[in-house]
Amino acid sequence: MSILYDEGQRAIASESRRVLDARMDKARLLALLEQTGKYDQPFWDTVVEQGWTGIGIAEDHGGLGLGLIELGLVAQACGAATSGAPFLTSGYGVASALQGGSNADAAALWLPKLAAGEATAAIAFAEGSAPLPLVAATPFIDGKLSGTKNGVAGGLTADVALVWASVDGQPVLVLAELSGATRSAVDSFDNSRLYADLAFAGTPAVVIAQGPVAHALAMDVMARVAVIAAHEQVGGAEALMLTARDYALTRRAFGQPIGAFQSVKHRIAELYGLVEIARANCIHAAALEGVCGISGPGFVTAAAAARISATEAYDTAARDCVQVHGGIGVTWEAGLHLHMRRARSLAIEAGNLFFWEDVLVNELQGQAA
Amino acid sequence: MSDLETYRSTARAWLESVAPTFGRDARVGLSVEDDLALGRRYQRAKFDAGYAGINWPVDVGGQGLTHIEKLAFDTEEMVFGMPGGYFGISLGMPVPILIRFGADKDFMKERVLKALKGEEIWCQLFSEPAGGSDLAGLRTRAEVDGNGWKLNGQKLWTSWAQYCDYGVIVARTDPTVPKHKGLTYYWVDMKAPGVDVRPIKLAGGDSHVNEVFFDDVRLEDSQRMSPVGGGFAVAMTTLMIERYIATDSGGFGPHIDEFVDLARHTDLNGKPAIEDGRIRSTIARNYAMRSGLESITTRAMLMMRAGMEPGAEGSLNKLVAVRSRQKLSELALDLMGNSGFAFDAHASVKTDWAASWINAPTGRIAGGADEMLLNTIAERILGLPQDHRPDKGVPFNAIPA
Numbered sequence: 043m044s045i046l047y048d049e050g051q052r053a054i055a056s057e058s059r060r061v062l063d064a065r066m067d068k069a070r071l072l073a074l075l076e077q078t079g080k081y082d083q084p085f086w087d088t089v090v091e092q093g094w095t096g097i098g099i100a101e102d103h104g105g106l107g108l109g110l111i112e113l114g115l116v117a118q119a120c121g122a123a124t125s126g127a128p129f130l131t132s133g134y135g136v137a138s139a140l141q142g143g144s145n146a147d148a149a150a151l152w153l154p155k156l157a158a159g160e161a162t163a164a165i166a167f168a169e170g171s172a173p174l175p176l177v178a179a180t181p182f183i184d185g186k187l188s189g190t191k192n193g194v195a196g197g198l199t200a201d202v203a204l205v206w207a208s209v210d211g212q213p214v215l216v217l218a219e220l221s222g223a224t225r226s227a228v229d230s231f232d233n234s235r236l237y238a239d240l241a242f243a244g245t246p247a248v249v250i251a252q253g254p255v256a257h258a259l260a261m262d263v264m265a266r267v268a269v270i271a272a273h274e275q276v277g278g279a280e281a282l283m284l285t286a287r288d289y290a291l292t293r294r295a296f297g298q299p300i301g302a303f304q305s306v307k308h309r310i311a312e313l314y315g316l317v318e319i320a321r322a323n324c325i326h327a328a329a330l331e332g333v334c335g336i337s338g339p340g341f342v343t344a345a346a347a348a349r350i351s352a353t354e355a356y357d358t359a360a361r362d363c364v365q366v367h368g369g370i371g372v373t374w375e376a377g378l379h380l381h382m383r384r385a386r387s388l389a390i391e392a393g394n395l396f397f398w399e400d401v402l403v404n405e406l407q408g409q410a411a
Numbered sequence: 412m413s414d415l416e417t418y419r420s421t422a423r424a425w426l427e428s429v430a431p432t433f434g435r436d437a438r439v440g441l442s443v444e445d446d447l448a449l450g451r452r453y454q455r456a457k458f459d460a461g462y463a464g465i466n467w468p469v470d471v472g473g474q475g476l477t478h479i480e481k482l483a484f485d486t487e488e489m490v491f492g493m494p495g496g497y498f499g500i501s502l503g504m505p506v507p508i509l510i511r512f513g514a515d516k517d518f519m520k521e522r523v524l525k526a527l528k529g530e531e532i533w534c535q536l537f538s539e540p541a542g543g544s545d546l547a548g549l550r551t552r553a554e555v556d557g558n559g560w561k562l563n564g565q566k567l568w569t570s571w572a573q574y575c576d577y578g579v580i581v582a583r584t585d586p587t588v589p590k591h592k593g594l595t596y597y598w599v600d601m602k603a604p605g606v607d608v609r610p611i612k613l614a615g616g617d618s619h620v621n622e623v624f625f626d627d628v629r630l631e632d633s634q635r636m637s638p639v640g641g642g643f644a645v646a647m648t649t650l651m652i653e654r655y656i657a658t659d660s661g662g663f664g665p666h667i668d669e670f671v672d673l674a675r676h677t678d679l680n681g682k683p684a685i686e687d688g689r690i691r692s693t694i695a696r697n698y699a700m701r702s703g704l705e706s707i708t709t710r711a712m713l714m715m716r717a718g719m720e721p722g723a724e725g726s727l728n729k730l731v732a733v734r735s736r737q738k739l740s741e742l743a744l745d746l747m748g749n750s751g752f753a754f755d756a757h758a759s760v761k762t763d764w765a766a767s768w769i770n771a772p773t774g775r776i777a778g779g780a781d782e783m784l785l786n787t788i789a790e791r792i793l794g795l796p797q798d799h800r801p802d803k804g805v806p807f808n809a810i811p812a
Contacts, residue, residue, distance in 0.1 A: 044709040046717065287793050302796035304782070307789035314788055315731055318724035319703030326706040350699040399695035406671055406698065407685060 044322070045111070045329045054112050058119035061088060066123040068377045074126065074234045075383070078227050079198050081234045082126020089130055090159030098134045100141060103153035110266065110328040114273035118324075121277025121356075121388075124380045128196040128235050129162040131274070131392070135267040136163035136204045139215060142259055143250035148217050152202060164200035164220070165267065166191040166240055167260060173393040174206060174264060180242065182207040182214050182249075187223075187242035195391050197238035198227050205247065206260055213256040218247035232387040261401075264393055265345035269327045271392035272345075272352035276320050278381050278388075279352070282359035283313040285378070286366040293368075300366070309362050316355035323348040346402035353389045353398075360385040415716070419483045425460055426491055429453070435492030435759065443617075447574060450494035454529025457495075463527040464502070471510055471523045479715055489659060492759060496619075500570050501526055504649045505533035505579040509598060512636035512645060522577065534601070536566040536580040536623060537646065543568070544783045546581070547590040547643055548802075548810075551625060553582035553597065560584075560630040562599065565622060568777070572608045572621040575601045579649070581642045586808040593807055594642035597634045604628070615769040616756030660701035660708075660728070662736030663774055664760055664767035667698050670739055673764075677746050684746055693742060697735055704728050723792045730784045733774040740768035 047055070065088050074080055089095060097113045099105025106112075113134060120130060137156050140149040155161035169175045169191060180189035187207060197203065197220070205216050222245040228237035251259045287310050290301030300306050327344035360382040364371035371378050389395065431437060433453040438446055457463045458472075465481040467473025474480075488495065506526045513519035525531040542549035551564025562582060572578065578599050585593035601608065605628040610618040637645040661667065671694060674685035684690045704727065711721035743764035744751045751765070758766040775781050789795040802810045 044706045044713065046710060046713050046719075287795065290795060298799065299796050301789075302799060304786070304798060307793075307795045308782070308785040310793060310795065311785040311788040314793060315727045318707065318727060319700055319731065322703045322706035322710065322724070323699060325710070326702065344702070346695070347699040347702045350695055351703050354696070354699075395692075399692050402695040402698060403685065403691045406694065407675070 044326045055115040058116045062119050062123040078229045078233055085126030095159040096157035099137050099157040105157040110269055110331040114328045117270045117273040118277035121274035122281040124384050126234050131270045132165050132196050133163045135165045135263045138266050139204050139263045145250050148248050161201040164194050164196040164203045166194045166203045167206040173397040178206045178208045180207040182209045182216055186244040187247045191240045193237050194240050195235050197240050198236040214252045215250045215256045216247035217250055218245050232383040235387050265342045268345045268349040268392045271388050272324050272348040275352035275356040275388050279355040279359040280317050282363040282381050286310050286363040313359050320351040320355040323351045343405040346398045349398045356385040422484045423487045430491045433493050446494050450497045451529040453494050454498050458528045472527050501533040505535050508649050514633050531576040534569050534572045534575040534578040536569050536578045538568045540567050551582045553584050559632050562625045562628040565624050567622050569621045569623050572623050573610050581646050587806050589804050590807045591643045595639050596637035596642035596645040597630050660704040660732050662732030664736035737771035740764050
C-alpha cells in the first residue's frame with residue numbers, strides 16, 4: 043500500500059523539521075563524539091517536550107495513538123539533524139512489544155512512562171554479530187536473566203531493556219530494569235548512541251511473550267524499528283544530497299560552479315534517485331502497519347525493502363557528499379563525518395543488510411512456494 | 412468498488428477474453444508481417460470495445476475519459492503480451508500532436524480514426540545521425556518551394572517507419588539563427604515520392620528501427636504544424652504529452668519473480684542458487700529498488716486521482732529500472748552457465764533472459780539516454796547548472812562541426 047500524506051502528517055513533518063533546525067547545534071554534536079556516555083540533552087528534551095515519545099503509544103496508555111507514518115516523519119527530521127540520542131526509536135520498539143505482548147502489568151507500568159518521556163528503553167536482541175540469533179545465549183530462569191548482550195544502543199543509560207532470551211531452548215522476550223545489570227560503555231565511533239555491553243547476573247525480568255509468538259513479536263519489533271530507522275536514514279541521506287547540491291552550486295573551479303561538471307552533477311542526481319526510492323519504500327512500509335497486524339508477511343517484506351534501500355541511500359550519500367566537497371569534506375569542523383558515522387551506526391543497529399536481505403529473500407521464497 | 416476499480420476489472424475481463432486470439436501464446440512463431448497483421452486486428456478490436464483513444468476527445472473518436480483510465484488499461488494490458496507495440500508511438504505522440512496542431516480538421520479527423528482502428532500508423536521523425544540527445548542539432552532541411560516546402564536530409568532510429576503511412580518531422584528552415592530557433596514541424600506522407608525507408612538490423616537481430624532519406628520531398632504549407640521557426644516548442648510538447656506512461660519496474664524486461672524462480676531451480680555448488688549469499692543479495696537489492704519504483708508509481712496515480720501534479724521522482728523509472736534489468740539479465744545468463752547459451756532472436760524480452768540482455772542497451776538509449784535523464788534530474792529537479800554548451804546562442808551555420 044502507498045499513501046499520500048494528509049494535512050496533519052505534512053504538518054508533523056514540517057514542524058519537526060523546523061524545531062530541530064532551530065535547536066540543533068553542530069558544535070555540540072561534534073563535542074559529544076569525543077565523550078563516552080554522553081548524549082545531547084537539548085535534543086532529548088525537545089523530543090519529550092514535543093510529545094514525540096508518545097506518537098506510537100495508544101491513548102489509553104498516555105500516548106498520542108498515532109503510528110509509523112507520523113513517527114517516521116519525525117524520524118526523518120531527526121535523521122536530517124543527526125539526532126543526539128537513540129531513545130526515540132528504541133523506546134518505540136519496546137513500546138510496540140509491550141502493546142503487542144501479553145503482559146498487561148508491564149504495559150500498564152511502562153507505557154505511560156515511555157509515552158511521557160519519563161523513562162527510556164533499549165532493545166537488546168543482538169548477540170555477537172547476529173542481530174537476532176535463532177536461539178539466544180541469554181538464559182531466563184525463574185524470572186532471572188543471565189548472560190551478556192553486546193553493543194546495545196542506549197544501553198548505557200536506559201531505564202529498561204527488552205531482551206531476546208531463551209528458556210529451556212524456547213525463545214522468550216523479557217523486560218528487565220537495567221539497574222539490575224552491569225553496563226560497560228563502548229567507546230565508539232558514534233558515542234551519542236550510548237552503546238553498552240550489558241551483563242546480566244540473576245537480573246530480575248518479566249515475560250512479555252514466550253514460545254513461537256515471542257519470535258513473531260521480536261521480528262515485528264525488528265521490522266517496526268527498521269521502518270523508523272529507514273526514515274531516519276532517508277532524512278540523513280536527503281540532507282547530505284542537498285548539502286552536496288548546495289556546495290556544488292557555490293564552489294567554483296576551472297571558471298564555473300563544480301555542479302556544472304557532469305561527474306559531479308550526475309553523482310548528485312544518482313543520490314536523488316536513491317533517496318526517492320528509499321522514501322517511497324518507507325511510505326509504503328509505514329502505511330502497511332495495522333493493515334497486516336503483527337508480523338504480517340507483507341509488512342516484514344516492505345520493512346526489509348525500506349531498510350535495504352535506505353541503508354544504500356544513506357551510505358552512498360555519506361560517501362558521495364564528502365567526495366563532492368573535496369578536502370573540506372574530510373575536516374572535523376565541516377562535520378560531514380557526523381552523517382558518515384551515523385550512516386554506519388544506523389546501518390548496524392536496526393539489523394544489518396545481511397540480516398534484512400535474508401529476511402526479504404526468505405519472505406519471497408515463502409510467497410513463491 | 413470505486414469507479415476506477417470497476418473500469419479496471421471490466422478491462423481485465425475483456426483482455427482475458429481476447430488474449431487467446433491476440434496474446435503472447437498466439438504470437439509465438441509468427442513472422443513480423445503476420446504479427447503486424449494480428450496487431451492491426453487487435454487494435455481494431457480495441458477500437459470496437461472502446462479501449463482505443465481512451466483519454467482522447469469523443470469528437471475525434473476517443474472515449475473522453477482521463478489519463479487515469481488510460482494508465483489503468485495499459486497497466487492491465489501489459490501482462491498479456493498483446494501485439495500493440497506497432498501503435499505505441501503512433502498513438503502516443505504523432506497523432507495527439509496532429510489532433511492539436513493539424514491545420515485541416517477534416518483531414519485530421521479522418522487520419523485519427525484510421526490510426527485508432529489500426530489501419531494507418533504514424534512515426535516520429537526526430538533523431539538524425541548528427542542529432543539524437545542534441546535534438547536541436549538536426550540537419551534535415553525544409554526550404555521554401557513556391558507555396559510549399561521542399562524536404563531534404565536523413566532521419567535515423569525511426570521506429571516502425573517501414574510500416575508507416577505518415578510521420579511527423581522536425582526540419583531546419585533557417586540555419587542562420589541559433590539552433591533551437593530555426594526549426595519547423597510538419598507532417599509528411601511516408602509514401603510520397605522521394606521518401607526512402609531502410610530498416611536497420613539491431614544487435615538483437617530485429618529491425619524495428621529505420622533510417623529514412625528525404626530527397627526533394629514536396630510538402631504543402633498545410634502540412635506545417637508549427638509557426639515557421641517554432642518547431643522545437645511543438646517537439647517538446649510531443650515529449651511532454653505523457654510523462655506518466657504505463658511502466659513496469661522490471662525495466663521492460665523480466666519481472667523479479669522470474670529471477671527468483673530461476674534461482675530456485677538452478678543449482679549452484681550443489682544447492683539451489685537461491686541459497687547462495689551472492690544471489691540472495693542481488694535478489695534483495697533488486698526487489699527493494701523495484702518495489703520503491705512501484706511505490707513511486709502508485710503514489711503518482713494517487714496524486715493524479717486527487718487532481719495533483721505527480722512528483723518529479725517519476726522520472727527515475729526508466730533510468731533505474733532498465734539499468735537493473737541489464738545487470739540482472741547478465742547475472743541470469745551467468746547463473747545458467749553452459750545451459751544458457753541458446754538464443755532465440757524473437758523471444759520475448761519479458762520472459763527470456765538472453766533476449767532481455769541483448770536488447771537492454773536500447774532501453775538505456777531510446778527515449779532519453781541515461782546521461783540525459785541524469786542531466787534532467789540534476790538541472791530541472793535539483794537546480795544544478797546546465798552543462799557548458801559552446802553552441803549556445805551561436806547561429807546554427809556558425810557552429811564548428
